[in-house]
Structures are given as structure tokens and as C-alpha cells.
Amino acid sequence: MNTAHESQLGKNSAYVDQYAPELLYPIPRAAKRLELGLTNTLPFLGADMWTAFELSWLGPRGKPQLALAHITVPCESTHIIESKSLKRYLNSFNNTVFADAAAVLARLRADLTEAAWRGGVVQSSVGVRLLDSELFDREPVQELDGLSLDRLDVACRQYTPAPELLRTAADEPPVTEVLTSRLLKSNCLVTGQPDWGSVQIRYSGAAIDQEGLLQYLVSFRNHHEFHEQCVERIFMDLWQRCQPHKLAVYARYTRRGGLDINPFRTSYAQALPANVRTARQ
Numbered sequence: 018m019n020t021a022h023e024s025q026l027g028k029n030s031a032y033v034d035q036y037a038p039e040l041l042y043p044i045p046r047a048a049k050r051l052e053l054g055l056t057n058t059l060p061f062l063g064a065d066m067w068t069a070f071e072l073s074w075l076g077p078r079g080k081p082q083l084a085l086a087h088i089t090v091p092c093e094s095t096h097i098i099e100s101k102s103l104k105r106y107l108n109s110f111n112n113t114v115f116a117d118a119a120a121v122l123a124r125l126r127a128d129l130t131e132a133a134w135r136g137g138v139v140q141s142s143v144g145v146r147l148l149d150s151e152l153f154d155r156e157p158v159q160e161l162d163g164l165s166l167d168r169l170d171v172a173c174r175q176y177t178p179a180p181e182l183l184r185t186a187a188d189e190p191p192v193t194e195v196l197t198s199r200l201l202k203s204n205c206l207v208t209g210q211p212d213w214g215s216v217q218i219r220y221s222g223a224a225i226d227q228e229g230l231l232q233y234l235v236s237f238r239n240h241h242e243f244h245e246q247c248v249e250r251i252f253m254d255l256w257q258r259c260q261p262h263k264l265a266v267y268a269r270y271t272r273r274g275g276l277d278i279n280p281f282r283t284s285y286a287q288a289l290p291a292n293v294r295t296a297r298q
Contacts, residue, residue: 161197
């Protein structure tokens with residue numbers, strides 16, 4: 018079984034420029050989910066939405082081609098794909114000839130789906146969409162909508178996850194609101210390098226104390242987990258401690274190595290957010 022610490026993260030790696038799907042390194046989701054008390058039935062839906070900003074290959078006449086790739090990994094998949102391995106895999110396209118962009122897309126979809134379900138039954142494929150370079154100027158930049166928690170002047174003293182900071186006004190009428198913060202920061206599980214993100218929390222239920230919620234989000238500052246795992250931890254802490262009727266947690270992390278990862282978890286069926294980058298991405 019692949020583990021995070023056995024991956025190429027934090028290690029010197031030769032970059033291969035000929036197609037090499039074996040570079041993909043899937044890591045089972047199960048161990049981290051077990052820490053949250055999650056086994057077979059998940060209390061959420063959603064996906065991990067990636068943007069690959071560095072994708073290039075050779076056309077039939079040897080001329081380099083390039084595109085942006087929007088990748089959607091379903092959260093029910095058995096594995097996450099370690100980000101450095103995905104970067105190395107994408108670089109293996111650099112000197113590989115493909116007939117056209119459709120051939121590249123088909124290869125990406127097949128390889129990433131196999132990795133996300135490594136050794137198991139594929140229940141839903143990884144989505145891949147390529148954006149031609151001629152359309153790059155249509156890519157918008159937009160901040161997450163909602164009421165910013167960062168406006169609050171709060172004292173922050175805890176920098177490892179502190180779910181006890183979460184509280185609700187159970188004696189007041191229920192609310193439906195969207196809250197955001199740009200102060201989410203955690204650290205890579207393996208290298209300890211900082212991961213910066215913005216988070217959006219959309220819920221219906223007893224009003225969540227906003228000062229406590231902001232302090233809770235800040236408490237991830239020295240925490241070591243991958244992006245997907247942090248978002249699932251935030252979702253479960255809110256779900257269990259605040260007990261909303263509906264809940265969705267969405268984070269957009271700044272890119273590293275030409276990749277950004279944007280996990281989305283929701284308690285109810287809804288369309289995925291548009292994969293639109295924020296200014297920091």
C-alpha cells in the first residue's frame with residue numbers, strides 16, 4: 018500500500034519527459050478518514066477539483082502544444098493522487114507526440130481514473146477538461162462569495178485544530194448563510210511546507226458563532242495534512258459539533274508546482290462549484 022512518506026515528496030526526483038503513467042502515486046483515503054470516524058458510508062458528496070497550469074505535448078509534426086487542464090476527482094474514489102507525482106506525470110507528456118488534444122484528454126482521463134481507484138472497481142471516472150491556449154484570456158479570477166470572517170478582530174492563540182472553538186446559538190432561529198475566510202493555512206503532511214488557502218462554508222441550521230469559527234479555521238495554521246484531508250476534517254468538525262441541516266465546505270489552495278487543489282464537500286446533492294481561481298491562485 019502506498020503511503021505519503023514513501024512518495025517522492027521532499028526528495029530529489031529526475032523529471033521524465035516521455036509518457037510515463039507509472040509515475041502517478043495514489044494514496045488510499047481510508048487511513049485519514051478512519052481518524053475522523055469515517056468507514057464505508059460517507060456523510061458527504063463532492064470532489065477534488067485540480068487545475069494543471071503546466072501541460073504541454075508535441076503535435077504530429079513536433080510542434081509543442083499546450084493547454085490548461087481542469088481535473089475533477091470524485092471524493093468517493095478510494096485514493097487521492099499525490100501532487101508531485103501528478104506534476105511528474107504531466108511533465109512526461111512534454112516530449113511525447115499525440116495526434117491531437119482529444120488523444121491527450123483521453124489518456125489523462127484513463128490514467129487518472131485508474132490511479133484514483135487503484136486496484137478497485139471504478140464507480141465514477143475522473144473528469145478532465147482541456148482549455149486551449151487561444152481561450153486563456155477567458156479564464157476569470159473571482160474571490161469566493163460570502164460574508165468574510167476576516168473582518169472580525171479576534172484573538173488567536175491555538176494553531177493546531179481545535180474543534181472545541183466551534184459553538185452555535187441553539188436558542189435562536191436557524192439561519193442560512195455563507196461565510197468565507199482567506200486565513201486558512203496548513204502544512205504539507207510530508208514536507209512541512211506551508212499550504213495557503215481560502216475557504217467557504219455554506220450552511221443552514223443553528224447560527225454558528227463567527228468569532229469561534231474564525232479562530233477554529235486559524236487553528237489549522239501548524240497542522241500537517243493534505244488539502245483534501247483538511248477539508249474533510251473541517252466538514253466533519255462542523256457537522257458533528259454544530260449539527261447543521263445542510264453543510265458545504267469548499268477550499269481553494271494556492272498552486273504549487275503548477276497545480277492547485279480545490280476540495281469541495283457537501284452534505285446534499287448539488288452541482289460542483291465552477292473551477293474559478295482566486296487572485297492568489
